[in-house]
Amino acid sequence: MPNSPRHAHDRQDQQHNAAGGPLTVRRLIGPVLRSHRGHLGALAAWSVVETGPVLLSGTIVGAALDRGFLAGRPGLGLLLLLGYGGCLVLGTFGTRQAMPHAAAVVESLRDALTRHVVRAGLCRAVYGDGAAPGPSADVSAVTRATRQVETVRQLAGGLLLTLRTVAFGVVAALVGLFALDPVIAAVTGGSVLVAGALMTRLTPLLRRRHVALLEAQEELARRAGPHLSGIRDVATCGAWETATRTVGGCVDAEAAALLAEARAGTGRIAVIAAGARLPFAVVLLCSAWLVRSGLLTPGALIGAMVYLLQGIEPALRALVQTVGTMGLQLSVTLRRTAAFADVVPPRPGGTAPVTGSDVALTDVSFAYGPHAEPVLSRVTLRVPDGSHLAVVGPSGVGKSTLALLIGGIEHPAGGTVTLGGTPVGLLDTAELRRHVAVVPQQSYIFAGTLRENLTMLSPHATDTELEAAISLLGLEGTVRRLGGYGARISGSAPLSQGERQLITLVRVYVSRARIVILDEATCHLEPVAEKRAEEAFAARPGTLIVVAHRLSSALRARRIAVVASGRLTVGTHAELLDRAPEYAALIGHWRSGDPLGRREPVRYGPVGRVGARPGTRTGGGTAPAALTEPDVEAEP
Numbered sequence: 001m002p003n004s005p006r007h008a009h010d011r012q013d014q015q016h017n018a019a020g021g022p023l024t025v026r027r028l029i030g031p032v033l034r035s036h037r038g039h040l041g042a043l044a045a046w047s048v049v050e051t052g053p054v055l056l057s058g059t060i061v062g063a064a065l066d067r068g069f070l071a072g073r074p075g076l077g078l079l080l081l082l083g084y085g086g087c088l089v090l091g092t093f094g095t096r097q098a099m100p101h102a103a104a105v106v107e108s109l110r111d112a113l114t115r116h117v118v119r120a121g122l123c124r125a126v127y128g129d130g131a132a133p134g135p136s137a138d139v140s141a142v143t144r145a146t147r148q149v150e151t152v153r154q155l156a157g158g159l160l161l162t163l164r165t166v167a168f169g170v171v172a173a174l175v176g177l178f179a180l181d182p183v184i185a186a187v188t189g190g191s192v193l194v195a196g197a198l199m200t201r202l203t204p205l206l207r208r209r210h211v212a213l214l215e216a217q218e219e220l221a222r223r224a225g226p227h228l229s230g231i232r233d234v235a236t237c238g239a240w241e242t243a244t245r246t247v248g249g250c251v252d253a254e255a256a257a258l259l260a261e262a263r264a265g266t267g268r269i270a271v272i273a274a275g276a277r278l279p280f281a282v283v284l285l286c287s288a289w290l291v292r293s294g295l296l297t298p299g300a301l302i303g304a305m306v307y308l309l310q311g312i313e314p315a316l317r318a319l320v321q322t323v324g325t326m327g328l329q330l331s332v333t334l335r336r337t338a339a340f341a342d343v344v345p346p347r348p349g350g351t352a353p354v355t356g357s358d359v360a361l362t363d364v365s366f367a368y369g370p371h372a373e374p375v376l377s378r379v380t381l382r383v384p385d386g387s388h389l390a391v392v393g394p395s396g397v398g399k400s401t402l403a404l405l406i407g408g409i410e411h412p413a414g415g416t417v418t419l420g421g422t423p424v425g426l427l428d429t430a431e432l433r434r435h436v437a438v439v440p441q442q443s444y445i446f447a448g449t450l451r452e453n454l455t456m457l458s459p460h461a462t463d464t465e466l467e468a469a470i471s472l473l474g475l476e477g478t479v480r481r482l483g484g485y486g487a488r489i490s491g492s493a494p495l496s497q498g499e500r501q502l503i504t505l506v507r508v509y510v511s512r513a514r515i516v517i518l519d520e521a522t523c524h525l526e527p528v529a530e531k532r533a534e535e536a537f538a539a540r541p542g543t544l545i546v547v548a549h550r551l552s553s554a555l556r557a558r559r560i561a562v563v564a565s566g567r568l569t570v571g572t573h574a575e576l577l578d579r580a581p582e583y584a585a586l587i588g589h590w591r592s593g594d595p596l597g598r599r600e601p602v603r604y605g606p607v608g609r610v611g612a613r614p615g616t617r618t619g620g621g622t623a624p625a626a627l628t629e630p631d632v633e634a635e636p
């Protein structure tokens with residue numbers, strides 16, 4: 001497309017998303033977590049049920065010993081242990097109930113990330129990857145990114161479940177310990193805090209080492225790949241030494257990174273030792289004194305050890321392993337996904353506000369491609385605000401192209417199109433679209449209610465406004481037939497082409513568009529209905545440009561623009577009869593009252609093609625089909 005503003009995007013735009021900042025991991029996953037507060041709450045609630053057995057484990061085991069087995073009542077001891085079994089079943093039920101909530105969060109995270117990467121992939125494919133404008137050739141990028149998303153899904157699922165078990169498990173064990181002996185609970189709580197602090201210090205180091213390892217692996221793959229695929233060339237050129245040095249260096253670097261990560265990983269043992277083993281050792285060392293001094297019964301002592309060994313230690317191990325492996329992988333993968341997804345389509349157009357409605361084309365030339373014949377050549381046209389202009393000419397001559405240029409949908413290869421004195425390419429696109437409505441022949445009707453279709457461009461249009469437009473344009477019959485504004489437009493209530501056009505016309509009529517361009521938008525209406533529609537739009541405040549399907553439309557307009565051979569001639573009907581032979585020829589055909597579709601095609605200057613069927617598009621033009629029906633109503 002000539003001079004397309006899409007090609008004028010800047011790199012900065014691509015690096016920031018629509019909300020005005022770089023797309024970070026937090027901004028990637030934050031909205032998902034926020035929109036799933038309910039599921040997260042339910043997950044927490046079922047996690048409490050799930051960790052019930054941990055909470056009761058030490059207490060029940062202690063009671064079974066003190067009151068049952070050690071008190072010579074093994075039956076009671078067994079009964080208490082059976083009760084603990086029941087708690088385990090309840091805990092399993094809690095796990096079962098928690099799963100769907102965890103799945104809802106994780107699946108929705110996957111969906112959101114997939115949307116981000118597919119959108120980013122499409123943007124990169126169409127607009128370039130930010131490093132260089134223009135389409136990106138890396139078609140496998142989306143596949144790689146969606147694989148990353150799948151990895152994120154698996155890691156996030158595992159991490160969510162484990163972290164929740166850890167958090168609730170530790171709290172449950174500490175509460176249970178507190179019930180047995182507050183001092184042991186306090187010592188254990190302190191140890192757990194120390195372990196947490198150690199883990200917090202260790203995590204950045206682990207992450208750095210993990211990233212370094214990933215980079216070393218990628219570098220090795222990058223270097224080794226070309227060497228292996230070009231192994232014959234390496235042999236032919238005797239470049240073994242260079243190849244060995246290059247690839248060997250990468251292998252050494254990867255090995256060093258692996259060792260460094262493993263060394264940093266040993267810090268995890270310290271976390272488990274500080275959090276779980278230390279309080280266990282303290283309790284063990286003091287056990288004799290605790291029992292002898294009567295601070296703890298033997299059963300309570302065993303119960304405390306159950307809490308430490310079956311509650312705290314597994315939780316800390318899971319924490320260390322999960323955060324140390326899954327967490328790191330997740331954080332790295334998420335960062336990479338965010339970096340890939342951080343791309344926005346360049347805003348077409350500019351930022352200038354629309355400040356007026358006078359349209360001016362100055363020396364405008366346009367062709368559909370650098371080597372195509374120009375459709376319009378150095379065309380100049382003024383359409384002041386409030387005008388009623390008709391555009392006529394044989395089919396394929398460039399009338400729709402003119403409409404698209406005025407609407408800022410196409411951009412001239414030469415010359416300028418201005419709206420209110422500002423080139424349309426510099427105007428804010430959204431504002432421009434609201435200001436100028438180009439209504440094509442094909443009506444856009446979507447699945448939804450009639451009201452939704454009618455108010456698509458002006459969602460806040462009142463019933464009074466709708467009714468006025470409907471009665472002016474003659475859509476009442478259709479509204480009645482469909483059963484009111486709430487009727488759903490679907491295959492079961494088919495609409496005729498004319499009804500579709502009327503719905504579109506009402507939609508535009510109630511919109512805020514100041515300039516309405518009807519590009520054969522009434523071609524499926526009867527001449528009477530077309531006249532009614534055009535008169536309604538002509539009386540509406542603003543400019544009306546009609547790309548005429550019938551010549552009667554031209555006769556209704558205050559001025560007429562004839563398009564022929566890439567040029568424009570503008571005037572009143574009488575002036576054009578004198579000055580524009582193409583116009584006189586069109587009038588001649590119309591007067592004959594013979595639909596052009598049924599007569600021998602007539603040559604209309606250089607763009608007409610002798611022998612082509614009316615309306616048939618060809619490279620250089622089509623046979624005249626602008627007057628497809630005789631317009632009896634407007635016959636002079």
Ligand SMILES: Nc1ncnc2c1ncn2[C@@H]1O[C@H](COP(=O)(O)OP(=O)(O)OP(=O)(O)O)[C@@H](O)[C@H]1O
Pocket residue numbers: 368375393394395396397398399400401402615617618619620621622626
């Ligand atoms: N997207 C496009 N790509 C390439 N050529 C196109 C494109 N759209 C239109 N053309 C060609 O440009 C020329 C002008 O087309 P345009 O639709 O503006 O003519 P028109 O006068 O509106 O025709 P009609 O009355 O049949 O709608 C024609 O030769 C047409 O085939």
